[in-house]
Amino acid sequence: MKILAASALSAVIWASAFGGQALAQDHVGPITDYVKANVATWLSDPVVIGAINEQNAAHAGLSQADIDTLDKQWRAEVEAGSKPMIDKVLGNALSKFLAARQAEAGGMITEAFVMDNKGLNVGQSDITSDYWQGDEAKWQKSFGAGAGAIFVDEVEKDESTQTLQSQVSVAISDPATGQVIGAITLGIDVEGL
Secondary structure, three states, X not given: OXXXXXXXHHHHXXXXXXXXXXXXXXXXXXXXXXXXXXXXXXXXXXXXXXXHHHHHHHOOOOOHHHHHHHHHHHHHHHHOXXXXXXXXXXXXXXXXXXXXXHHHOOOOEEEEEEEOOOOEEEEEOOOOOOOEOOOOHHHHOOHHHOOOOEEEEEEEEEOOOOEEEEEEEEEEEXXXXXXXXXXXXXXXXXXXX
């Protein structure tokens, strides 16, 4: 019965993502439930909180011009042979933590990255195309919406894997202060729900 329900959900999501008559928001509830059951507990891990707080302090004085310069450098490195900025982020403890959580998810989580209070990447499981997410809905509708905010984006077909995915973004609060300090975005394989 669970397989039938999952197949039906997958069909509804497929139809909604590609112009069918089904409601386009059918994936929001299952993804929100998945995050609450499987991800929420590790968002307060000291590795996550410590890395965000450290970067927030280090980036406190950044101007928008500084952010744009960092983002431009990141984008250039994505295509370059040498990736010192990207390698530094991918090599940090938070990135290793996220890669381990992604591996433990058995394919349900296709990507994971954490952003600071400016929308800059703090850690990630894989290389992202850009460093600054602050101009995108994933950061604005999670961090920008405040404590407890969860934003589930539209379902899209991943061309490299040919699977249906949705990004879910969650505001991250420091347990010691209750203040929102950053956000996380996860790619979720909606066909696996």
